[in-house]
Amino acid sequence: MKIAIIGGGPSGSVCATLLAQRGHEVAVFDEGGRPEHIAGESLVPGVIPLFRRMGIEDQVAAIGIRKPGVTFFPALGKEFAFSFSSLPRKFPDYAYNVPRPAFDRILEASSAHAGALVIPQRANLIAEGDKLHLSQETLASAGIWNGRQPDFLIDASGRRRLAARLLNIKADVGPRRDVSHFAHYEGFDPERPSGQVRINRLADGWSWRIPLQGKMSFGVVMDQKAAAALGKTPEERLEAAMRNDPLLSSETRGAKRISQAETYANYQLVSTKGVGENWASVGDAFGFVDPMLSPGMLLALQSAELLDEQLSTKPLEDALQVYSTKMKESLNAWRDLIDYFYDGRIFELHDRGCEFQTKLPFLPLGFIETFMSANMSGMASGFTTAEPWSRGVLKYAERFVLGNTPFLSRYAIA
Numbered sequence: 176m177k178i179a180i181i182g183g184g185p186s187g188s189v190c191a192t193l194l195a196q197r198g199h200e201v202a203v204f205d206e207g208g209r210p211e212h213i214a215g216e217s218l219v220p221g222v223i224p225l226f227r228r229m230g231i232e233d234q235v236a237a238i239g240i241r242k243p244g245v246t247f248f249p250a251l252g253k254e255f256a257f258s259f260s261s262l263p264r265k266f267p268d269y270a271y272n273v274p275r276p277a278f279d280r281i282l283e284a285s286s287a288h289a290g291a292l293v294i295p296q297r298a299n300l301i302a303e304g305d306k307l308h309l310s311q312e313t314l315a316s317a318g319i320w321n322g323r324q325p326d327f328l329i330d331a332s333g334r335r336r337l338a339a340r341l342l343n344i345k346a347d348v349g350p351r352r353d354v355s356h357f358a359h360y361e362g363f364d365p366e367r368p369s370g371q372v373r374i375n376r377l378a379d380g381w382s383w384r385i386p387l388q389g390k391m392s393f394g395v396v397m398d399q400k401a402a403a404a405l406g407k408t409p410e411e412r413l414e415a416a417m418r419n420d421p422l423l424s425s426e427t428r429g430a431k432r433i434s435q436a437e438t439y440a441n442y443q444l445v446s447t448k449g450v451g452e453n454w455a456s457v458g459d460a461f462g463f464v465d466p467m468l469s470p471g472m473l474l475a476l477q478s479a480e481l482l483d484e485q486l487s488t489k490p491l492e493d494a495l496q497v498y499s500t501k502m503k504e505s506l507n508a509w510r511d512l513i514d515y516f517y518d519g520r521i522f523e524l525h526d527r528g529c530e531f532q533t534k535l536p537f538l539p540l541g542f543i544e545t546f547m548s549a550n551m552s553g554m555a556s557g558f559t560t561a562e563p564w565s566r567g568v569l570k571y572a573e574r575f576v577l578g579n580t581p582f583l584s585r586y587a588i589a
């Protein structure tokens with residue numbers, strides 16, 4: 176097939192690599208001009224098998240830092256750390272933190288190496304019913320396929336959602352109206368263990384600290400009004416957020432910003448339809464839930480892998496149907512899991528699980544915590560996020576330990 180991919184970010188590049196490896200004629204349009212710093216620097220272990228399959232893990236390791244797990248600080252004095260080492264041995268027990276532009280370049284080079292043609296230009300689409308075509312100008316300036324339309328189109332345009340916008344496909348928008356700012360710093364207190372990502376609950380949102388080679392990515396995700404009250408510029412807001420939080424202020428005394436701050440708003444949206452007669456969306460163009468557990472890149476890469484697999488094993492209509500259903504399941508599972516962190520249920524479960532353990536002395540010490548941490552690591556690493564067993568364990572524990580009556584947790588994020 177002749178396949179045009181719009182967008183050469185992670186989802187577009189991986190799609191291009193896998194489809195080109197199968198012998199399809201693939202052209203990737205990417206308009207370039209991306210900022211020097213892009214969010215999406217913390218990966219989860221679920222991406223590692225694909226890196227190995229693509230033969231790029233060594234390159235990713237060379238630009239990144241090994242990430243052993245994540246520590247949450249939901250309140251002063253309360254720490255909830257999980258380590259991917261509690262994963263079953265069949266799964267890789269680590270991930271990487273990576274600087275985005277360099278990471279994206281590895282993926283783009285991989286697609287070119289596989290035989291995809293990377294065209295550095297903006298692509299415009301036109302709609303005809305549920306079908307999409309490249310505009311005549313786009314085809315002509317690209318100089319490909321003798322001006323003939325591709326057999327299939329993949330929208331990998333990220334949160335721009337090119338196909339969905341053109342076809343007036345609605346988005347299922349998440350409940351929060353947050354803004355996110357982030358920048359790179361030197362001089363933060365070192366994390367323990369090395370490479371560990373740290374998430375702090377703040378007065379009106381949360382912050383991330385992602386260790387990168389020689390620097391730290393620090394970002395906040397906050398209610399838009401609360402962020403505006405912290406300062407006029409993104410840089411002022413980041414520094415105020417650091418100062419105002421007791422734990423952060425004590426651990427960032429030597430912090431010095433070394434990049435300008437970037438801003439993101441209006442994320443948390445999932446298209447109600449991600450496939451059509453001759454097209455499919457991948458990555459953020461299909462849907463993005465929330466950055467707290469860093470699922471974005473995994474979903475972007477998994478969507479590419481899933482689409483490639485379905486297109487090569489089934490007739491088109493069936494392939495798109497299965498692809499769309501699985502993507503929606505996956506996005507919903509991540510959304511459910513992330514809710515546990517936003518409304519504080521996960522930390523309540525941890526507290527009460529530890530209390531409960533003391534009432535059951537016949538169980539080996541730490542049994543409940545170990546069991547629940549392993550389940551949580553499996554889900555947060557992306558290996559078992561959508562698995563009924565893992566989701567059932569969490570639901571059952573919630574009902575058993577927290578009961579059925581809704582309550583406001585002291586750990587809930589405003």
Ligand SMILES: Cc1cc2nc3c(=O)[nH]c(=O)nc-3n(C[C@H](O)[C@H](O)[C@H](O)COP(=O)(O)OP(=O)(O)OC[C@H]3O[C@@H](n4cnc5c(N)ncnc54)[C@H](O)[C@@H]3O)c2cc1C
Nearest residue numbers: 182184185186206214215217297298333458459466471472
């Ligand atoms: C605040 C925040 C924090 C995040 N943190 C993390 C994290 O820690 N870990 C994680 O895994 N994910 C994180 N994410 C999510 C992650 O950034 C995205 O999920 C990921 O970038 C999606 O990749 P993609 O390829 O789908 O889209 P993108 O990376 O957005 O790539 C889209 C590409 O398409 C190109 N394009 C668009 N339109 C056209 C056109 N018409 N013609 C040609 N080219 C076009 C763009 O220039 C771009 O290169 C975060 C997101 C946010 C908002």
